[in-house]
Structures are given as C-alpha cells and as structure tokens.
Amino acid sequence: xxxxxxxxxxxxxxxxxxxxxxxxxxxxxxxxxxxxxxxxxxxxxxxxxxxxxxxxxxxxxxxxxxxxxxxxxxxxxxxxxxxxxxxxxxxxxxxxxxxxxxxxxxxxxxxxxxxxxxxxxxxxxxxxxxxxxxxxxxxxxxxxxxxxxxxxxxxxxxxxxxxxxxxxxxxxxxxxxxxxxxxxxxxxxxxxxxxxxxxxxxxxxxxxxxxxxxxxxxxxxxx
Amino acid sequence: xxxxxxxxxxxxxxxxxxxxxxxxxxxxxxxxxxxxxxxxxxxxxxxxxxxxxxxxxxxxxxxxxxxxxxxxxxxxxxxxxxxxxxxxxxxxxxxxxxxxxxxxxxxxxxxxxxxxxxxxxxxxxxxxxxxxxxxxxxxxxxxxxxxxxxxxxxxxxxxxxxxxxxxxxxxxxxxxxxxxxxxxxxxxxxxxxxxxxxxxxxxxxxxxxxxxxxxxxxxxxxxxxxxxxxxxxxxxxxxxxxxxxxxxx
Numbered sequence: 001x002x003x004x005x006x007x008x009x010x011x012x013x014x015x016x017x018x019x020x021x022x023x024x025x026x027x028x029x030x031x032x033x034x035x036x037x038x039x040x041x042x043x044x045x046x047x048x049x050x051x052x053x054x055x056x057x058x059x060x061x062x063x064x065x066x067x068x069x070x071x072x073x074x075x076x077x078x079x080x081x082x083x084x085x086x087x088x089x090x091x092x093x094x095x096x097x098x099x100x101x102x103x104x105x106x107x108x109x110x111x112x113x114x115x116x117x118x119x120x121x122x123x124x125x126x127x128x129x130x131x132x133x134x135x136x137x138x139x140x141x142x143x144x145x146x147x148x149x150x151x152x153x154x155x156x157x158x159x160x161x162x163x164x165x166x167x168x169x170x171x172x173x174x175x176x177x178x179x180x181x182x183x184x185x186x187x188x189x190x191x192x193x194x195x196x197x198x199x200x201x202x203x204x205x206x207x208x209x210x211x212x213x214x215x216x217x218x219x220x221x222x223x
Numbered sequence: 224x225x226x227x228x229x230x231x232x233x234x235x236x237x238x239x240x241x242x243x244x245x246x247x248x249x250x251x252x253x254x255x256x257x258x259x260x261x262x263x264x265x266x267x268x269x270x271x272x273x274x275x276x277x278x279x280x281x282x283x284x285x286x287x288x289x290x291x292x293x294x295x296x297x298x299x300x301x302x303x304x305x306x307x308x309x310x311x312x313x314x315x316x317x318x319x320x321x322x323x324x325x326x327x328x329x330x331x332x333x334x335x336x337x338x339x340x341x342x343x344x345x346x347x348x349x350x351x352x353x354x355x356x357x358x359x360x361x362x363x364x365x366x367x368x369x370x371x372x373x374x375x376x377x378x379x380x381x382x383x384x385x386x387x388x389x390x391x392x393x394x395x396x397x398x399x400x401x402x403x404x405x406x407x408x409x410x411x412x413x414x415x416x417x418x419x420x421x422x423x424x425x426x427x428x429x430x431x432x433x434x435x436x437x438x439x440x441x442x443x444x445x446x447x448x449x450x451x452x453x454x455x456x457x458x459x460x461x462x463x464x465x466x467x468x469x470x471x472x
C-alpha cells in the first residue's frame with residue numbers, strides 16, 4: 001500500500017527489493033548502478049578495494065546529495081549478484097574476489113532491474129535520473145548472454161539518456177568498454193593507489209551527476 | 224511545508240512557473256513567521272520576473288525588521304512594491320512593461336503566538352487544519368481578473384479604477400492598495416496555511432482526501448510526488464494541476 005492509499009499490483013515486490021517510495025525523502029532520486037568485478041584476477045586488490053568502497057560510501061554519505069542517491073551494488077565473477085537500489089548507508093562494503101567474469105550478464109540483468117525500478121518510481125511521481133557504472137579489469141569470460149546483446153543493452157541505456165560509465169582497471173578492458181558503447185570510459189593503472197582514485201572518481205561523479213539538472217551523459221567522470 | 228510546482232499548462236507551452244513564495248522565521252520579534260505567495264498573471268509575458276524581484280526585496284526587508292507587527296509587515300510590502308515601481312517607472316516609461324512583468328497577486332500570512340493574520344490582494348486559497356486535524360480549503364476572492372497592484376500604475380488598463388493621469392511619477396506614494404485582511408485565533412486551529420489559486424483543482428476532486436492526508440502528515444516529498452503522479456495520470460486531459468500551485472503550511 002502506498003502512502004496515498006492507492007494499491008498497485010506487483011509493486012510491493014519492487015519496493016521490497018529496492019527502497020520503497022514511501023521511504024524516499026525527496027521527490028527526485030538519482031539511481032546509481034555500481035557493477036564491481038570480483039573475478040579472481042582482482043585477488044591482490046581485495047584489501048584495497050574494501051578500503052576504497054568505505055571511502056566511496058563515506059564520500060556520498062557526507063555529501064548534500066546523499067538523500068537523493070540510491071545505489072545498487074552488483075558483484076560479478078562467475079556468479080552475478082545484483083542488489084536493490086538502497087540508501088547509501090546500506091551499501092555493503094565487503095569485497096571477495098574469485099572466479100571468472102560475467103560482464104555481459106551484468107549489463108543485461110542490471111539494466112533490466114534498473115528499468116523496472118525507474119518505471120516504478122516514475123509511476124509514483126518520482127523524478128528519476130540514473131547512471132550505470134561498471135568497474136572491471138578484464139574481458140567477459142563466462143556470460144550466458146552474448147556481446148551483441150550486451151552492446152544492444154548499452155545502446156538502450158544511452159538512448160534513454162542514462163549515464164553509461166566504465167572504469168577499466170588496467171588496459172585490458174578498455175577496448176571492450178568502447179566496443180560495448182559506454183559513453184564514459186576511464187582507464188586507471190592497475191595499482192592500489194589507482195584503484196582508490198577510481199572509486200574516488202566514481203563517488204565524485206555520482207554526486208556531481210546528482211547535482212546536475214540533466215544527466216551528464218557525455219561528461220560523467222569528475223577527476 | 225513548502226510546495227511550489229509548475230502547472231502542466233505552463234510546462235506544455237513553455238511558460239515559466241509564475242508562482243513565487245517564501246517563508247521566513249522572524250527572530251527577536253512579536254511575530255514568529257511570515258509566509259508569502261505571489262502568483263503571476265498567466266496571460267502576462269514574464270510576471271515571474273517581477274514577482275521574483277519583489278519576493279527577494281521583501282524577504283530581505285523582513286530580515287532587517289525588528290519589533291514588527293502585522294500592520295508593519297503589510298506596510299512594508301506596499302513600500303517594497305512602490306520601491307520596485309520607482310525603479311521601473313521613469314519619464315520614458317512604457318506601461319506595457321508593467322503588464323508584462325509586474326502583474327502578480329500578493330498573499331501574506333503572519334503568525335504570532337496567539338494568532339494568524341492574513342492579507343491578500345488578488346486570489347488564492349486558505350488552508351485550515353482544525354484541532355481534530357480536519358483540513359478545509361477555502362478559496363479567497365476567486366476571480367478571473369484579480370486586482371493586481373500594478374494596475375494602479377497603468378491608466379490604460381481596463382481594470383484601472385482611478386482617474387487616469389499622465390504623470391506617473393507624481394502618483395508614486397499616493398496610491399492606495401486594498402488588502403483583504405483576515406484574523407484567526409490560534410486556539411481555534413492547529414495550523415493555517417496559504418496556497419495559490421492553482422490549488423483549486425484539488426477541491427471536490429476524488430484526490431482531495433489523499434491530498435489532505437499528506438498535508439496533515441506534512442509529507443513534503445510525498446506531496447510533491449503525489450502532484451507529479453496526478454499530473455502524469457491525467458496526461459491525456461492536459462494534466463491535473465494545469466496552473467502552478469504553491470502551498471505553505
């Protein structure tokens with residue numbers, strides 16, 4: 001049941017997975033999809049990633065935009081786990097790497113969930129902007145979906161003027177990100193300090209995009 | 224609680240939101256709070272500009288005032304309007320400037336420890352929250368042609384009621400503005416709010432009860448989403464709140 005007394009079929013489940021509309025403290029929200037590569041190749045950066053995620057969370061929590069930003073964290077390795085869009089205080093900052101890389105599945109299934117929640121919010125009178133960001137160090141190795149399907153999905157995101165952003169941790173994923181059609185691609189070095197910088201850029205960019213009247217589709221990264 | 228939403232007629236046709244409003248907490252004063260709503264004339268070109276300038280000036284005047292009373296606040300509003308007009312009108316003054324920029328209503332709510340006092344030139348709605356939380360919305364002076372203050376300065380205007388004069392500058396300071404004034408005791412109500420006439424759309428509608436519930440809950444974000452939702456659901460008939468709507472309670 002919504003606060004306005006109107007019952008809408010099928011919406012309880014969406015609210016349960018994400019932040020219920022009645023719990024929003026604003027009329028406008030900025031959805032931030034954060035897909036993080038947890039494949040085995042990230043093993044040596046586990047500790048640093050945890051610290052970077054703590055900083056990421058703190059930066060948004062301390063910003064004036066915190067009430068408006070809802071983050072969905074997706075962890076992808078051999079398996080894909082996509083969380084709901086939650087207030088920043090609920091962001092899980094744990095990190096465990098293992099297995100392969102289902103990059104394409106993350107794009108497709110993450111986008112599906114994003115679109116469903118966006119539509120749900122809009123129907124409830126919420127003004128919605130969204131950014132879809134991935135952090136990965138390599139190529140897809142295990143997805144069920146094809147590269148073509150992932151590319152088509154990124155195009156749908158771009159067509160709806162949703163920010164598409166990709167941080168390539170090391171050079172390997174750069175070409176893939178560009179081929180997939182991400183409009184904002186940033187390469188960072190494969191070091192601890194660069195990892196911290198990457199997550200710092202992401203938090204600043206998420207905050208800046210939230211402040212902007214329109215989505216910063218082509219100039220998302222704030223460095 | 225402060226709501227200020229653009230009407231769908233305005234958004235559809237690229238006309239600015241012409242409602243302006245603010246609330247100011249008065250410190251070291253006999254008055255606790257002053258709320259003001261200015262509603263620009265929809266048919267005018269940019270009344271939001273004049274209303275915005277007036278609101279900025281009036282708010283800054285209120286911030287500087289000490290030991291204020293309701294009458295002093297109303298007089299300050301008149302003084303503020305005259306001040307704006309003195310800076311618009313000169314020897315080569317074109318009256319159409321006033322028609323384009325300065326046609327707006329003025330709605331003032333002054334709250335002290337024991338009462339609410341209202342002064343209005345033009346139309347709007349009063350919102351009463353009874354001690355049992357029952358909400359009533361009362362339209363004030365609802366009319367297609369509100370007596371905008373700037374009419375006093377436009378001799379050619381059909382709504383101008385005084386004798387025409389060619390010498391605009393000499394008129395400054397001598398014009399009278401007629402406010403409707405109302406007084407309500409605090410014992411009789413839990414709260415009183417003001418709204419622009421855009422709120423008329425909710426009166427008698429199926430959505431009125433939900434609107435009142437959100438008002439009682441002071442759910443500002445929920446109210447804004449509710450207005451957006453109503454406009455979205457009524458998109459085929461041009462939206463629900465076609466006129467801009469401002470609510471302060």
